[in-house]
Amino acid sequence: MTPDTPQHAVRDFQHVFQALRDQLARVIVGHTDILDQILIAFFAGGHVLIEGVPGTGKTLIVRTLAEALNLSFSRIQFTVDLMPADITGTRMVVDEGGRRSFAFVRGPLFAHVVLADEINRATPKTQSALLEAMAEMQVTVAGTTHRLAPPFFVLATLNPIEMEGTYALPEAQLDRFLFKVLLAYPDHAEMQRIIGETTGVAIPTATPVFAAEDAPQRVEALRQTVREVLVAPPLEAYAAALVQATIPPESKFAPGTRGPLAAHADIARYVGFGASPRGGQALLLGAKVRALLDGRVNVTYEDIDQVAPPALNHRLVLNFAALADGVDPHRLVQRIIDDARRLHR
Numbered sequence: 177m178t179p180d181t182p183q184h185a186v187r188d189f190q191h192v193f194q195a196l197r198d199q200l201a202r203v204i205v206g207h208t209d210i211l212d213q214i215l216i217a218f219f220a221g222g223h224v225l226i227e228g229v230p231g232t233g234k235t236l237i238v239r240t241l242a243e244a245l246n247l248s249f250s251r252i253q254f255t256v257d258l259m260p261a262d263i264t265g266t267r268m269v270v271d272e273g274g275r276r277s278f279a280f281v282r283g284p285l286f287a288h289v290v291l292a293d294e295i296n297r298a299t300p301k302t303q304s305a306l307l308e309a310m311a312e313m314q315v316t317v318a319g320t321t322h323r324l325a326p327p328f329f330v331l332a333t334l335n336p337i338e339m340e341g342t343y344a345l346p347e348a349q350l351d352r353f354l355f356k357v358l359l360a361y362p363d364h365a366e367m368q369r370i371i372g373e374t375t376g377v378a379i380p381t382a383t384p385v386f387a388a389e390d391a392p393q394r395v396e397a398l399r400q401t402v403r404e405v406l407v408a409p410p411l412e413a414y415a416a417a418l419v420q421a422t423i424p425p426e427s428k429f430a431p432g433t434r435g436p437l438a439a440h441a442d443i444a445r446y447v448g449f450g451a452s453p454r455g456g457q458a459l460l461l462g463a464k465v466r467a468l469l470d471g472r473v474n475v476t477y478e479d480i481d482q483v484a485p486p487a488l489n490h491r492l493v494l495n496f497a498a499l500a501d502g503v504d505p506h507r508l509v510q511r512i513i514d515d516a517r518r519l520h521r
Contacts, residue, residue, distance in 0.1 A: 182473045185401045189468045192385060192398060193219070199244040199382040204237055205373070206366040210357050213486050214241065214331070220461035221399050222354020223310050223330040225295075225490060232359045234333045235291060242289040246384035246391040247327070250287035254298040260305035264315040265322070280317065285309050286324060288392065292332035296345055303349055306330070310352045327395045347449070347493055354458045355483075356490035358506075405464035406474045414516070415459040415480055421512045422492055423450030440511050446498035447508065451491035458487035481517065485509050 193215060200211050210226075214237065217224045226234050235251070242249035252263050265283035269276055284290065285306070292306060309315050313324045332353070334345075350356075362370060373380060386394050421440065424447045443450070462483030463475045470479075485506055492505045 185404075186468055186471055186473060189219075189398055189401050190471065192394075193469060195385040196241075196244050199385060200237070200240055203240045203380045203382050204233060205370045206362050207233065207237070207359065210359060211237065213355055213357050213483075216462050216465040216483065217355040217486075218327075218329055219395075219398055219402055219465050220354060220458075221327075221402075222458060222461065223332070223352060225332050225334060225350070225353040225356040226359055227334040227336055227356065228359025229337060229361070230335060232361065234359060235293060238289065238291040238331045238333075240382050241331075244382040244385055245289070245395065246386045246388045247288035247395070249289045249291070250284040251291040251293060252284050253293050254295050254302070256297060256299060258298050258302050260302050261317070263302065264305050264309070264317055267318050280320070280322065282322075283315075285315060286322075288325070288327055288329065290328070290330045292330055294335055295332040296334055296343055298343065300343055300346065303343070303345065307346075307349050307352060310349075325392070327392060327399070350490050351452055351454050353490060354461070355486035357486050402461065402464045402468065404473075405467050407460055407464070408474065411463075411475050411477065411480065412460070414477060415456050415463075418459060418480070418484060418488070418512060418516055419451045419453070419456045421450075421516070422447065422455070422488060422509070424448070440508070440515060442503070442508055442511060446494055446501070446503045447492050448495040449493040451488050455488050455491045459483060462487055477517075481513050484513050488512075 196215055197211065200215075201208075204211060214224050214226075218241070226237070228234050239249060239251075252258075261283070263283050263285050265281050265286065267278045268281050270279045295303065295306070305315065309324060309328070310330055313326065313328055314321050315324070316322075361367075384391075422443060424444050459480050460475065463479035466479040466482055467473065467475050488509045489505045492508060494503060494505060497503075
């Protein structure tokens with residue numbers, strides 16, 4: 177950011193973010209913190225994995241976000257018989273004036289906001305097709321690469337029950353998600369409001385905050401604003417220390433030199449593999465969005481702490497001891513944050 181433009185850029189970002197909050201709140205009851213985390217990941221340029229039981233509003237959140245942003249939306253219902261071509265597109269024979277040729281027919285991945293519903297029901301082969309799109313903004317069909325138009329945002333859902341016929345997400349694919357968020361049951365007041373509003377005559381809808389022709393460019397400009405937020409070297413070191421603290425010290429992949437934050441004892445006991453550098457990128461990008469929301473153009477320790485749980489919890493690969501003891505990765509990440517606060521405060 178140049179010295180004469182940051183406040184204008186910050187105010188514009190805050191205005192758009194709040195407008196999206198308001199539109200989502202018109203349709204989505206509760207889940208305020210979860211909606212903020214999804215919006216933070218969106219403007220940070222990442223993807224989100226949402227885990228929640230059926231009926232808690234996962235699909236509604238994604239569809240409403242696309243409506244509020246005025247971006248193209250596509251829903252893919254992942255099933256065991258879904259093939260890569262069903263989501264990426266395929267080459268088909270077309271007849272033009274008696275001459276036959278192959279033409280590429282785009283699949284549902286060619287949208288700005290993509291809902292990958294129950295992603296763990298697809299086979300690894302189909303999941304890998306989505307992996308290329310998430311990581312490289314492109315799909316490859318019959319040896320030809322096709323670019324996806326920005327912004328490209330994947331929200332994938334996981335159902336924690338009915339695990340029969342599902343395939344665990346590979347660690348490489350989990351790592352491509354900037355955040356993983358957990359959608360809890362609504363409380364009593366929220367439950368009452370949900371069943372009341374959704375059974376009446378008028379169903380709430382979201383109003384777009386952007387004009388359709390301007391939406392992609394506006395989103396990309398706001399994402400660039402996020403990238404320009406400043407991060408001091410000590411904050412970069414802090415983020416790196418958090419990531420390294422998730423790596424078990426006895427792992428053969430552990431670094432020879434570690435940061436100032438020692439690994440918690442439970443990390444050595446319960447974690448097989450820790451977070452990758454993408455975890456550190458998620459920390460800083462999410463923290464930059466938090467800084468803008470607070471009216472600042474520089475990241476603080478608190479910004480990083482606030483985004484650490486959704487940025488790191490899904491990047492910890494737990495071992496059998498953790499499964500046997502019922503260890504929650506969120507608890508492990510929170511202990512690392514607590515240790516970091518004592519060290520750096």
